[in-house]
Amino acid sequence: MAQEWPTPSPPPTNECVGCHALPDIVWADDGRYRPGLLVTGDELAGSVHGDFRCTDCHSALGATMHARRDAARDSCARCHEREAAEYEEGYHGSQGVSDTVPKPTCVTCHGSHQVQPARTRTFVHRASEQCARCHEQMAERFAGGNPFGMETHLAGVEVATCADCHGYHLVLPTEDPRSPVNEANILETCRRCHTNAPANFVDVQMHVPTGAIPDDPRLRVITIYMLTLLIGTFAFFGYLTILGIRFELRKQAERARLRESAGGVL
Amino acid sequence: MSVIATTRVREELVVRRWSWWARATHAVLALSVFGLILTGMPMHYADAFWAEPLLWLWRGERGAAAVHKVCAVGFLSSAAMHVIGMLLAWVTGRWSPRALFDEDSILPRWRDVRQVGEYIRYLKGEGPRPEFPRFTFWEKFDYLAEVWGLLIIGLTGLVMWFPARFLAFLPGWLVNAARIFHSYEAILAMGFLFTVHYFNTHLRPEVFPVDEVIFTGNIPLHEIRERYPGWYKRVAGSNQVFRARTGVGPMAFLISAFYLSVGFVILMLVMTTAALEAVRYFGWLLTGAE
Numbered sequence: 072m073a074q075e076w077p078t079p080s081p082p083p084t085n086e087c088v089g090c091h092a093l094p095d096i097v098w099a100d101d102g103r104y105r106p107g108l109l110v111t112g113d114e115l116a117g118s119v120h121g122d123f124r125c126t127d128c129h130s131a132l133g134a135t136m137h138a139r140r141d142a143a144r145d146s147c148a149r150c151h152e153r154e155a156a157e158y159e160e161g162y163h164g165s166q167g168v169s170d171t172v173p174k175p176t177c178v179t180c181h182g183s184h185q186v187q188p189a190r191t192r193t194f195v196h197r198a199s200e201q202c203a204r205c206h207e208q209m210a211e212r213f214a215g216g217n218p219f220g221m222e223t224h225l226a227g228v229e230v231a232t233c234a235d236c237h238g239y240h241l242v243l244p245t246e247d248p249r250s251p252v253n254e255a256n257i258l259e260t261c262r263r264c265h266t267n268a269p270a271n272f273v274d275v276q277m278h279v280p281t282g283a284i285p286d287d288p289r290l291r292v293i294t295i296y297m298l299t300l301l302i303g304t305f306a307f308f309g310y311l312t313i314l315g316i317r318f319e320l321r322k323q324a325e326r327a328r329l330r331e332s333a334g335g336v337l
Numbered sequence: 338m339s340v341i342a343t344t345r346v347r348e349e350l351v352v353r354r355w356s357w358w359a360r361a362t363h364a365v366l367a368l369s370v371f372g373l374i375l376t377g378m379p380m381h382y383a384d385a386f387w388a389e390p391l392l393w394l395w396r397g398e399r400g401a402a403a404v405h406k407v408c409a410v411g412f413l414s415s416a417a418m419h420v421i422g423m424l425l426a427w428v429t430g431r432w433s434p435r436a437l438f439d440e441d442s443i444l445p446r447w448r449d450v451r452q453v454g455e456y457i458r459y460l461k462g463e464g465p466r467p468e469f470p471r472f473t474f475w476e477k478f479d480y481l482a483e484v485w486g487l488l489i490i491g492l493t494g495l496v497m498w499f500p501a502r503f504l505a506f507l508p509g510w511l512v513n514a515a516r517i518f519h520s521y522e523a524i525l526a527m528g529f530l531f532t533v534h535y536f537n538t539h540l541r542p543e544v545f546p547v548d549e550v551i552f553t554g555n556i557p558l559h560e561i562r563e564r565y566p567g568w569y570k571r572v573a574g575s576n577q578v579f580r581a582r583t584g585v586g587p588m589a590f591l592i593s594a595f596y597l598s599v600g601f602v603i604l605m606l607v608m609t610t611a612a613l614e615a616v617r618y619f620g621w622l623l624t625g626a627e
Contacts, residue, residue: 267501274509275500284618285517293514297521304482304525308475308533314460319542321462 087125088112107183113186147177157240175205189239198232209233209278236260237278351555351581352572354471358425360554362418366483367596369411372572374527375599376405377609381520385610402476409494416487441471441568449474468567479534486526493519531604539593547593552585 090096091110099105115121120128128146148155155177158164163175180201181187187194202209236252243250251260261268279285284294355363376395379388380402395401426432437444452474458464472480493515496503500512501525540547543560550556558578562569572578 104391238518265501269501269505272501275504275512276510279513285513287510287513289510290513290517293517294521297517299524301521301525301528305528305532308529311457311475312532312536314457315536318460318462327493 088115110184118186119188120186151177154240161241161243161291163242198234202233204235231264231310235264241275323324347584348580348582350558350578351583352558352561352579353554354550354556355554356422356426357554358418358422359439360551361424362415363551365411365418366415369408369415370530371528371596371599372404372408373412374523374603376401376408378527378603380405381523382607382610385606387606387610398480406498409491409498412487413491417493440571442470443477443480445474445477446486449477466566468570471565471568475533475537479529479537482526482529486522489518489522490526493522524607525576526605527607531600535597535600539597546597547585547589549583549585549589552589553581553583555581555583557583561563 078252088110091108092112094109096108097104097106099108130146158177165176179184181189238251243253245252247253248255250256258268258270258272261272265272276287276290279287279290285291375391379385381389382388392398392401392447395404409435423432436442448470452469455464456474459466459606496507496512496515497519504512538544538551539546541548558573559570561572
């Protein structure tokens with residue numbers, strides 16, 4: 072869906088980048104290490120917002136330069152209104168994860184200065200890894216034996232990532248009836264790509280743990296059977312090959328010895 | 338020495354081991370299996386360091402997936418060629434299914450089990466070389482592993498290619514099962530081809546770097562005497578022996594060199610990655626730590 076974006080203000084005058092591209096900037100006035108303060112031209116050049124003025128997002132800086140630690144994240148909503156509203160409504164926007172881990176914001180997933188359009192290969196490539204930064208255990212489960220996981224690492228934009236089933240800005244718990252992975256909606260979600268998916272499509276396990284032995288007893292039996300076949304076959308033929316090589320070497324040595332003794336006679 | 342011997346065209350007594358149809362089937366099979374391995378392995382080990390460079394060959398994962406499917410059709414066609422060949426030979430009276438149960442059949446029999454033990458004793462220097470028939474036990478294993486692998490890989494591949502069709506009458510967990518079967522069987526097949534199959538055909542010191550028989554279809558009588566003494570007894574002096582020119586041209590060397598070297602490289606890459614993965618998943622077995 073094509074969206075009309077407001078025309079950005081004239082290009083930045085480099086005033087900010089003049090200081091913020093210096094490596095020393097990571098040591099803030101209070102002496103603490105703040106890597107976020109370093110903003111390089113490369114980062115900006117690779118960004119879809121590369122032609123913005125700094126103050127387009129860091130709007131509070133305009134009047135009170137450096138007076139407060141400005142979180143530019145609120146500025147996203149000024150253009151991305153719908154996404155911001157969905158985010159506020161969803162789990163990520165409405166719940167803090169814990170006292171020590173703050174709730175994820177726009178930049179947690181999209182990055183800040185190097186922000187990419189969401190439909191690029193680079194972004195989709197990393198999408199599941201982005202989720203995995205917090206949802207570690209699910210990532211471990213997604214990446215391995217499930218029908219999408221391995222391709223997701225490589226994938227062009229057409230391969231499913233976490234967000235394709237779970238939603239992105241409006242991320243909801245599975246119990247929520249509006250969630251695309253709620254029991255009532257899940258078949259419909261499958262059918263967004265697999266248009267002719269039959270009813271038991273939903274029984275395909277999407278979060279099979281990585282690693283050789285899955286939890287599901289049926290898959291466990293299959294895996295152990297295949298592993299046994301694999302190890303057994305190579306053990307047997309490996310043994311024969313080692314015997315064969317030894318046999319061949321002995322034969323060669325014998326021949327060399329015979330040749331030598333024959334040479335002695337002659 | 339073998340290089341000189343094989344490039345020199347000579348005439349000798351031979352026996353037909355592979356019909357032209359069988360050799361064509363083998364060519365289709367070899368080519369499609371190679372394509373399947375070179376596209377499938379980087380998709381399976383997607384986060385290995387060699388995955389992206391290999392996928393570059395196929396212009397990315399979508400190209401690889403397309404080539405994988407084309408090769409899958411080739412793979413299944415080779416099976417169809419094999420069956421059609423047998424049926425045609427049966428209809429025209431050149432072959433009968435009864436041959437499956439005679440002495441020189443490719444199907445295993447008790448004698449093969451006995452010969453496993455005999456062969457091990459022979460390699461240890463404790464006994465004579467077994468009287469191998471037309472196909473040794475490892476060659477029979479090679480053939481049956483191919484039949485079994487084709488069934489498993491072909492069926493599970495189709496399930497993953499057309500999940501909606503299959504899930505109309507199969508339970509959903511079978512897609513997961515298909516994935517497990519498909520990848521383990523692929524690794525097993527690849528490992529077997531690039532080690533056991535290669536070592537016992539083209540990499541034998543006597544024939545290195547190429548076993549002519551798959552190009553000419555004929556096996557010299559003297560080779561039968563050394564390698565298949567049981568078969569030799571039955572075939573020597575029969576009307577199956579004829580005089581023919583043997584030796585293959587440089588094209589056969591190029592083909593063989595390509596398959597051997599590419600196969601070896603991809604095997605090493607996969608083995609390294611699989612070993613690292615095994616340590617990651619089963620390391621606790623060694624260290625005892627959870």
